[in-house]
Amino acid sequence: MSSAATLRTGAVYSLLGAMAALIVPHTPRLPDWLMLTVLAFLLWQSLATALRWKPLSRWLLAGMSVAATAAVVISFGPVPDREGSVVLLVLMAGLKCLELRSVRDAHVATLLGHFLIVTHFLYSQTALLAAFLALILLWLVATGVAFQDRNRTLPPVRILRTAAVIAGSALPLAALLFLLFPRVQGPLFGDAATPGRATTGLGDAMSPGDIVDLGLSDEVAFRVDFDAVGVGAHEMYWRGPVLWDFDGRTWRAGRRANPPATVRAGRRETGYRVTLEPHGRRWMFALDVPAAAPAGAVLGADLLLRAQHPIRTRTRYVVRSLLDYRVGLEESEHVLRRALRLPPDANPRTVALGTLLRTRSGDGHGVLAEVLSMFRQQPFHYTLAPPALGRDSVDEFLFDTRRGFCEHYASAFAVIMRAAGVPARIVTGYQGGEYNNVGNYLVVRQSHAHAWVEVWLPDQGWRRVDPTAAVAPGRVETGSALPWRDQDASRARDTGGWPSWIDARQVLDHLTRSWNDWVLDYSAERQRGLLRYVGLSDAGWPRLAALLAAAVAPAVAALAALRLRHRPALRADRVDRAYARFCSKLERVGCARRPHEGPYDFARRIAMTRPALSVPVDQITLAYVGLRYAHAAPVSAAGLEALVRAFAPRRVLRQSGARY
Amino acid sequence: MADEVSLTGQLAPGPGHRSRSRADTPESGGSAARLSHALAQINDIVLGKERQVKLCLACILAGGHLLIEDVPGVGKTTLAQALARSLGLSFQRIQFTSDLLPADVVGVSIFDQLSGGFRFRPGPVFAQILLADEINRATPKAQSALLEAMEERQVTVDGETRALPEPFFVIATQNPATQAGTFALPESQLDRFLMRIQLGYPDARAERALLRGEDRRDAMRRLHGRLSAADILALQRQVREIHASEALLDYVQALVARTRRPGRFVAGLSPRSTVNLLQAARAWAHLDGRGFVLPEDIQNVLPGVAGHRLQPIDATGERAQEESISALIAEVPLP
Structure with missing residues (x-):
């Protein structure tokens, strides 16, 4: 089974696009060979997805990661500095994009993309960059949602909406962390300028x-x-x-x-x-x-x-x-x-x-x-x-x-x-x-x-x-x-309504200034000021940490409660548990049951797409349906459990010669 | 473990496989075989609409009235006639027009000079199957005369209540309400139809066969009644005995609860509709040769049972109702 069969193709392209969008802006800072290599990886994977090439062998990929690590260690020393770490991360993210076999791989690659977002802040922290990266973040989250939608039924608008809800629910937590996380003296992310970099301005x-x-x-x-x-x-x-x-x-x-x-x-x-x-x-x-x-x-x-x-x-x-x-x-x-x-x-x-x-x-x-x-x-x-x-x-x-x-x-x-x-x-x-x-x-x-x-x-x-x-x-x-x-x-009076002097450049500069004032220059001192304002005079970091925990815990609890409330009812009996196990085994070979799909429909679909599995699948489905919906069943619950335990779709597929 | 045989047969690989074995229903016998003959016969007349034909039969087996809705010329009347003939029941046909009177439906008492008294002349409603063609072209007065008969299964003329024959089905056809010269049936009257079927255009293959083939009306005349009133009553009895497990009832309730959630439909499904839904699903399971209902059965009959009862709030486009019902099915996971 090629990677295209398990992963939503559109989501793969979306992931590769987001990766490219994250890596290209690094071009002036990182070595050219790195850029070319990683972009070649992304290009290869998009071609492989489009043309349904066989995925690269695990041995080849393992060899490439070892070589990449070695190259970074040779170039930047065993404990890489900022640039070395970014190079390593970019390389590994690119390599992971070559290894998109399962949904799990896709999620790992998407997560690496999130880390790549952070690397940009090591170099620059302007409001425009932050806005750009926020968009990329939304893009990545949406990609993750698309990968998670294993039945490929969600339309793009729904995916985007879900991503926006996910990212939006993280906002209060992010704001809390921003306000309360103990800070070191100095600007956010340390000194953005490379030491020794010439700064523009007047000389003497x-x-x-x-x-x-x-x-x-x-x-x-x-x-x-x-x-x-x-x-x-x-x-x-x-x-x-x-x-x-x-x-x-x-x-x-x-x-x-x-x-x-x-x-x-x-x-x-x-x-x-x-x-x-x-x-x-x-x-x-x-x-x-x-x-x-x-x-x-x-x-x-x-x-x-x-x-x-x-x-x-x-x-x-x-x-x-x-x-x-x-x-x-x-x-x-x-x-x-x-x-x-x-x-x-x-x-x-x-x-x-x-x-x-x-x-x-x-x-x-x-x-x-x-x-x-x-x-x-x-x-x-x-x-x-x-x-x-x-x-x-x-x-x-x-x-x-x-x-x-x-x-x-x-x-x-x-x-x-x-x-x-x-x-x-x-x-x-x-x-x-x-x-x-x-x-x-x-x-x-x-x-x-x-x-x-x-x-x-x-x-x-x-x-x-x-x-x-x-x-x-x-x-x-x-x-x-x-x-x-x-x-x-x-x-200003003449134009009436929309003053002519508001031009985009001014608005942009004003945004930059507010961003500098409220986000980048929120220092330890200003944090202390804020805490004094709410009545906490002595705010050392242990106290801050306690405060943070106290503030974050209810938020996390609320989110968890919300999540639990929407969860389907807990699997009550062993028949259901056995069937759920059966479904997850099938999911691992790329046949996920849609949540609303009835057992017969599911079995019929598998018989069409994976004929090799139809005998055991039919047997288990009959047992389950008998126990669950009919008044008489061919086997007992224990019999169903045994059937599910013995069910090994991966092996059956391999023996039948099916590629997966 | 008598079930095993039938279930395995049911699940034999291959798309669209249908098994007719029904070893799990003790009193099936010959009526089931005759039913499948009837089904095949109808499918010979109405080409390429196996699913709709099966839904029609499920509706009849569930003891409900059937409404066939679509644009003129797609074979509504043909389907209705083929159904009526194949079931082997006595049938009458009324062409609804805007000047149709209630008496034209239920019948009138006329003075008999020989006996010197009034004699009731039964209208076309006194049949086992009544074809009500283009029901929404009649005025509400004439419509309600029929609809009352559908619900009560009896008519009252001149103070005398007369029972209608057993079984009694109405198969009505109508044009979409957007067409000129129609009186839309109100919701309360739509509710009396167990199912509403939309035929849709035939696919290319079926249409080609239609073009090549002989006149449908000749073929229709050669149709035999494959079943009898006794068969139908027996089949209805069998349907009522199809097993619906707790897990299945959970699913039905979850689906119905979802229709009642604000936001998607003007009003949710009523308890009567819920009972009808389960009954139709039972009939569907029976047609599949199963002795118990599966969630798939519910999903298969839901568009027919709920389509004319659920009005989507943001209905835009021809297929809005259909799409919102498939979305509803996709939203509710199996318990």
Whole structure:
């Protein structure tokens, strides 16, 4: 009997499809040979099912599993790491798909699929992935139901409904486990990022072309909830590392820390909460300029917030920022000297221009105005695809190519300033953001990365100047879509009913944020908070475990009670028990009795499909029917039991030469 | 262990096998053989409808009235006539029309000048088998005259109650209620029919035989009565003695309880229908030559017995009733 005879063909395809859907997304992470091998297994099995090939021999399969295990041990060592374990699991799941002989095999393969679902969470935990895997889970459960439906009578809709009911009944239990299972400090599933994997974001150095990589990245850098509205787009400068040292091509933060600058606060300030995505560095972004450091961070010399450890998990902090301020009015001499330093023999044309401007306009204010008007009036172009620059990058940019984006302008501007004797430094960070109207928060993406300049003027201290804004005002103005802008409000009113600003991207980002907030960042601390809220102050793990058991036990008991209630009446007498045994023996050779099928109908069906069995089957059926339905029986109950005991359908079939 | 022989015979391998041996029913004798002759004779006239013919016979053996429903031209009347003739009973036929009066069914008292008194002239209802053709084309008044006779097995004319002959069967045919010019029988009157059979179109083989073969009416004229009234009464008595075990009654009750669960049918099966169901299953078992009822018998007769009594709630499409009954059978496991 080939595998197709025992297993529902549609369910086999469904299982293979679900497996493929689970394995393919692993492609970028796992070795190619593994992908090809396992997909070949799945393809082979689908062909074997379609064309009714003989199943592979058990010896061959056993040999293949030993070889697979050996390959994993050789490649990943005897105690495989995460990748090795996933490789082993994927391989074994693929192999199991080759061995679909009985319903039991199919169930084992389906269960392996459930484990494969978990492996995805070891790499990523986004809401979209979770939704995708939830669908696959439903698919797998439905496949299991289809395999269990041995008489192939359930229509697909019923199968799906049953699967939904099964998966749905697990939800309360899953929610309980999620809320109460003792947690280790740290994110769900540990650190999703591979240690040493480069995380995107700003670095502490900047050379031409760095930011453009970020500019094309849609990844979220951080999200911000403001306490109140009122921060203009032109004020949305998210301060990051400050770069002091220039070697003619690259700007660096430098190792030397300056003494803290003095800050004089004005009237306007704003409070907000930042949710920073992990970027592997210590700095934390805040609006120019932060008033004080949040807990667990320090406010450094360049008014940069620094965490105590590199940020490897999503981090939340509340900050207040000053919108009117004067910084570094009393800056020390050697700091200013550092802000004037230029490499001696680089960019001679720019240095010459700076010197000329200095002599022509006298003080820093004059130079500033002149350079900004130069950027504004001369044919500079803002583009994210600038021509490549050589050694004297600033010279080439200013006098030859005149095409670039923020870092070119900031770098050129700072060099001119320094050449003209005005202290200048480069600030990197993000500018603007995207307002999410669905969740009322601001999303700052890597594409908002920006660089601008701070110049020091004796009467103003460090003053922010954004040369990019002089060339391409739109870059700064449209960098964000703020809700308190008038035209947005009127646009929302016009469309009536369905506001035009709700677009799919915003909804998706809002979902991601809620997912992060409520699922991924449900930490041990927040668990304690929740338990405190319901009145359990000291929640160590033994107590949690007890609580969990107390909560889960009734749920399991309720499910069991429900299950028992729907169970057919307990088999009362020995006649029924003997017949049930007879049916299960037949089921094992692929002839399951339908629950409503009468004994004669069943026997007649077996006589048609397995003629070799008809003699013993008829004999037992007669005995059973006689005992159960007639007023006289050919044998006693004990006789029936003996007949059933002696009944060996597998052997009879083998002797008769029937393939099964 | 006299049973063993018959049961083994019954279960000999091969699809559609039917055994006629009935060693387990002591008083069977010749009537059973004549019954199988009758069955074969009807199957010669009504081609390719063995199952429906067997159901009709089961209905008669269970002592119930039979309703044959289908679109015109599929052989309803042919089947009814073949049944009536083969059973060897006296039969009458009424063609129901919209102007049929009750007196046309039960008969009238007319003045006899010779005797100087009223003399009752019995209507066609005074027969052992009454063919009521296209019953739903008559007005409810004429219908109810017949239906009363079916239930009481007697008619009352001019204050005098007259018993109908024994046995008495009504074989009625009707068009589906969706056809024009019909008066649908109300549920209470449908309930008086033990079974409703739907014939359906013949399969290709049967239709070809029909096209090749001689005129059905000629063949019909040559039919012999294979049974007698005494045979029928004896067979009915045998049917009543067919054994129904506790396990089987459990199954019947589980099935009936399922029909009464809200959600699928407008109303469940009544206790009377339940009794009818078991009786029909007994007759089916008897036709199979068995002395006891099996769940399969119940399942075989259930569509005929319950089809016109169970109205599915979400009935859509031609076969909704049929499908909901097969679904019902599939839902109830054997005890």
